[in-house]
Amino acid sequence: MKKTKKRNKQVHNSRAIGLMSRNGTRFAEAAACLAEIGKGFHARGWVLGTSGNFSAVISREPLRLAITSTGLDKGSLAPEQFLEMDEAANVVRGDGRPSAEALLHLAIVGGVGAGAVLHTHSVWSTVLSGSHAAQGGIALEGYEMLKGLEGVRTHKHREWLPILENSQDMIELGEHVSKTLRENVGIHGFLLREHGLYTWGAGLQEAKRHVEILEFLLEVLVRSGAAQSG
Amino acid sequence: MKKTKKRNKQVHNSRAIGLMSRNGTRFAEAAACLAEIGKGFHARGWVLGTSGNFSAVISREPLRLAITSTGLDKGSLAPEQFLEMDEAANVVRGDGRPSAEALLHLAIVGGVGAGAVLHTHSVWSTVLSGSHAAQGGIALEGYEMLKGLEGVRTHKHREWLPILENSQDMIELGEHVSKTLRENVGIHGFLLREHGLYTWGAGLQEAKRHVEILEFLLEVLVRSGAAQSG
Amino acid sequence: MKKTKKRNKQVHNSRAIGLMSRNGTRFAEAAACLAEIGKGFHARGWVLGTSGNFSAVISREPLRLAITSTGLDKGSLAPEQFLEMDEAANVVRGDGRPSAEALLHLAIVGGVGAGAVLHTHSVWSTVLSGSHAAQGGIALEGYEMLKGLEGVRTHKHREWLPILENSQDMIELGEHVSKTLRENVGIHGFLLREHGLYTWGAGLQEAKRHVEILEFLLEVLVRSGAAQSG
């Protein structure tokens, strides 16, 4: 018996080590990719100051996310500025605190099964999430660019971008996000009022594409004169 | 007889190989140049998401185009992300599917004898192709920048930029493009409604110049307050 | 006695040399960092022409600042284009004249204990400092981005950005700055009318973050239609 147990423990250990090692590689890849994305978004003015935060799922069972530490310049992220966190927002790799909004990332990963979550603070999303707050969201319709959103096949698609009231209570806000995702099946993103955009994708490239598309469409709305229509 | 046939076949083969080889070089050059153009346009925000598509004629007899595969980030195109297609949009080199709008590229190459076709999705063209749709197009007149369009000699030139209704039926849209080109001889581009700009040139540098000029003039119109005049 | 004196003098000398050497390192580091910041700000159009000026405290006792020379292109600052100045704006290292606004930098360092002061001339600050001059300042409230300002914990924070009348009399303007800082405890920056933004931080990274945040919020205000509300 003892021997079997020992063997099991060895098997277990080697599995754990394999998992650690596999996650280590995925973590490093995700961190490198997120740093590159951050650099590009910072150049476009979408994550100025230390705004914005990014995550990528690196393991599903158990759930593990690579996520940016809080309070960093997103234009020059270094590998050591990323954390690995579990499904309860505990840090399991790296030093530092995850973004305050880690709970929102987890709510999105849990709610829609996203593999990557990107949050930006552009001028466009700040302006429109303020001017359209009373309507509860923004309708995007008729634009060819919508076809770049996963699963959308025609410009006649109507995309609803809900606007959630901003809050510093992340537990409350996380629940609000989960409820919004349940009530608006199929959406590709949402806005926090005078705060910014959350979007996601099956992987990082899809999430990055969604950021570019939604930020583009918000800019189109502002420049079309929609900024003060709210 | 047999020997002659064999020799003819050899001659034929060596011609085919020569053609393949010549096209291979032109294909590689066109791909490198289009990748560079894509990088610059992406930086300016003219091909965000995976929007836009580019092609260049690399052979006239038979007709062969280098064209971007569908669904790619135009800011980081790699050589293997281009396809060679024939006059019926069949892929003859490379893996992947050409852009859905390949038929529009062929309609333009056939209609005006263009050597390169570039399609961009800027904020400016999206805004104006929506606001001016009812007029069927946009008139550009009096601007010195017009002189950069091939064959234009004075700022007094009046350039008509037709706006076509957007559609996901590429056969129908291709015919609409051909008809527009027949009815508007001498134009340098057209807009698809809430979609973007198509322009072209004898070669890639001329087509790139036309993109810069037309996007510039559309930006001028929006900033002059023309965005809501439609 | 003589020996002791000599030793004291040696100790003093070696302290002075140590100070010089320590400051030399800090000066070089500050200059390199400010050059990098200048390059980024110039790319964003925040310090065009030879506008803007930057400083960093490299020693408190005695007070020493690294500061840009006057009249330089902030997009390509070289190490030899920085000066070290004392608490009376005397140059103690390097050739050239400090920015005319050196006295404002000293007023800010003295008034709020800043470790770095950054001054930018963006389009946004120029427009709003003109349109809102009659109100004496601009209120920023409700924006998540405010949380990036040091010490701010919620988007409900109300940041007051005073607008001071512009002047070429730097002694007068320096006194006006000191008075403004005394009367508005806790502010993170101020505007000079039709001139630009001054902000600061405990160190250079914090000051750079404050520039990005305040410039962002001013851009949001202009694009929200606030440009002509003054």
Place this chain on the structure above:
Amino acid sequence: MKKTKKRNKQVHNSRAIGLMSRNGTRFAEAAACLAEIGKGFHARGWVLGTSGNFSAVISREPLRLAITSTGLDKGSLAPEQFLEMDEAANVVRGDGRPSAEALLHLAIVGGVGAGAVLHTHSVWSTVLSGSHAAQGGIALEGYEMLKGLEGVRTHKHREWLPILENSQDMIELGEHVSKTLRENVGIHGFLLREHGLYTWGAGLQEAKRHVEILEFLLEVLVRSGAAQSG
């Protein structure tokens, strides 16, 4: 006699060679600097298409200018794309045709003794030169940025930026430029209607600074809501 003559000829030849060689160095330096300026301006969207043209005086006696060839992408100028021309716009070095507007460069060099002339086609100058054409110019006053213009000491300075009617007749337009410079002593630039900005400086750095300052102020005017005031 014969010997003396020969010697004189040798002296003359060696002087001519010395001049050629000195100009060759200055020409190469000016071309490198103008290429760098072109790259930066193209990135900002100030010389899209093949718009804009640049020159620098490399010799006064006799007058020689390095100037861009016509019809080039200003974002990627190579040394061989510059020409050396004399006071009558004859090409004395390099292949190609100088910009059609070479006569305007000569009119400015002759009229105000400029050492460098830069011409840009920004969105801002195109918009405002159209909207303010009826007033004959644009007044810039009260902006700190004005102090970056050579010789200006206070933001209270009033800069008059004349707007000239555009024309394709360069002889007529050159005379109009000369007349404008005689009648508006001390100006730092002028606009051609719906065409763009001309400015200059004692040297290239000063001219580049003037472009940045005037383009900045035109952008401020448009964003302040002045675009439709004409």
